[in-house]
Amino acid sequence: MRIAVDARFTRTDQHDGISRYGASLIEALAENGGSAEKAQVLMLISDERQLALLPDLPWIKLNSPLSPAELLVAFRVNRLGADVVVSPMQTMGSWGRKYPLILTLHDLIYYSNPTPPGFLPLPVRALWRLYHLAYWPQRRLLNRADVVATISETTRSLMARHRLTKRPVRIVGNAPQPGTTVRNPAQAPEKTLLYMGSFMPYKNVETVVRGMAHLPGYTLHLLSRISPDRRRDLGALVPDGSEVVFHNGVSEEEYAELLRSATALVTLSRAEGYGLPMIEAMAAGTPVVASDIPIFREVSGGAALLTDPDSPEAFAAAVRELSEPDRWRRISEAGLRRAAEYSWETSAAQLLDAAAEAVRLFGERRPASR
Template identity: 65%
Template sequence: MKIVIDARFTRTDHHDGISRYGSSLIAATAKIADVTMLVNDERQLALLPDVPHVMVNSPLSPLELFVARKVNTLGADVVVCPMQTMGTLGRNYALILTLHDLIYYEHPTPPGFLPAPVRLLWRLYHKAFWPQRVLLNRADIVATISRTTEALMAKYRLTRRPVRIVGNAPQPGQSPRDPVAGADKSLVYMGSFMPYKNVETMIRGMAELPDYTLHLLSRITPQRRAELEVLIPNGAKVEFHNGVTDDEYEELLRRATALISLSKAEGYGLPLVESMALGTPVVASDTPIFREVGADAVTYVDPESPADFAAAVAALDDSVLWEQRSRRSVERAAEFNWDESARQLLAAAEEAVALHRNKRHSPQPKVEQ
């Protein structure tokens, strides 16, 4: 089977969630199938595996309406896109589109890196569910990364197509830390600073954790940083890193007491799994998706309560509890891996090809004269 995977959502400088998901899925799937990537910028190749690629237009270009004409010439059995926005006009291949989450229906602020016209369309798009249905129903199979999102898709009747899980996972090859060695008095947050991420609550909670340093790792605009800095309690230690490398991120996690995520909405929560894989405990919002990902390995708190967050961290001062959480975290993270995700994708691809063939060969209804 020849699989073409759309890698045009790969960043050119550093991975975000979608970018890393696509790159990792390509690397794993290429081990068990014939895979070709679609890219639109040579710089994307630095963050992608060494897999054959074809240059096509940007997914944000007006030419996207006709991208299927180019893809048709590749002879793919199935095309997989890690988003739901790929052009499909005139396609002659099976298609899998992906919906990661429904966050932006509740929190419609678009990512700041998008061009202004795209941000406007983004807001309009998330005013109703029918545009999402139109996009997803063009596929043969719709993929998502969690049971939580799958259930929400069913609740809002977002597609008539079969929905299949193609899971997310941490990067392979990382060895967990020694749980007996303990941890520094440091806390790590990896994620954006959009309002629904709820960084404000963890900053306020630092008032009760004067011995700890909260490390905010992601890039941040000067305006957003100024908004958060005024919330830092007197005597609290909060450090803005404004971006870190993968190695720096791993090193901070290996030393930390815990990773913190008090987000009010997530599609998955990859930092939780990345932290657990290293044996670093997690304190997270009590939300369905975090419960799905963390199971009994994570400490869950009310995302609106700085006191709950601080109490959960303070409890990890108990070395016995911290060691128990560290060991259980490693066990839980081991249940997520890219090889399994690749097998899930291959199974979905085979199903999509069969559905596409049946659709093409099914008799067309007669038109009455």
């Protein structure tokens, strides 16, 4: 099967969640995804710098997915001869398409948290807010596909609740990076806590910072890039005597090294599509303290310490549980077992099944559209 994968949301410097998801799926697909028949993968990019974060596979350059030319991108994709086209986002242009299409919806976060990502151009951010005022635009987008993919049962149930699509919805899961180095369980953890993720309001980093008032001797490392204004606002919340370090971005190697020594990765997000840092930490043997929300219950499978996201005191109490060596070891081992249940090979196999279904459904519908 010849699969064209839209890789135009790949970053040019360092992966974010969508970028890593797409690149990891592409690599796993090319390695056959557990299928007897190896997939032929064609990557669709918009900037040749994206190739630095993508596998060495055939590619073709298209317009930016944020360009007005996206409205007509299907006419270019039609000429590629793909058996099926897969997008790790739901926004890929499809007007005039002559190929089976899989679109991906990761989450519904922006309906309850409408602040758009800061990297988007101002006009796109304005449209983003308008788009998320009602569900009907999302329905229009998703119903253009033959199959819709999502990354969790939590999101799939929300899609069903809001009747977002008439198309089949299939799980194509996220997973930790293969070859993650597992920490030495005999080495006592340092009294450090790690946060990896954006600083958007729904991430609720404020409660984590306030919780440091109840964790003397611990250091909180905020690893991700942060704007000067946001850093100033969070810095003003740091309790007297608490140690909070703003890294403003770390390399993959630095992140892995910090994971292998920390007491825990922490996140009190009020909403997530998946929560990749959680599974990354568990794959390294590092316990996770997280908010008690449906997606974290699903992803952790009982292998994380879940707590009230509105209570700095409850957050701190969960961290203090890990000061007991036996408790820390049991949570670490449970996380390793849970993380082993996720793999990109499984995700690629799920995508190949979805692709075969999309081809079949497209073939059934096509005669009716002639």
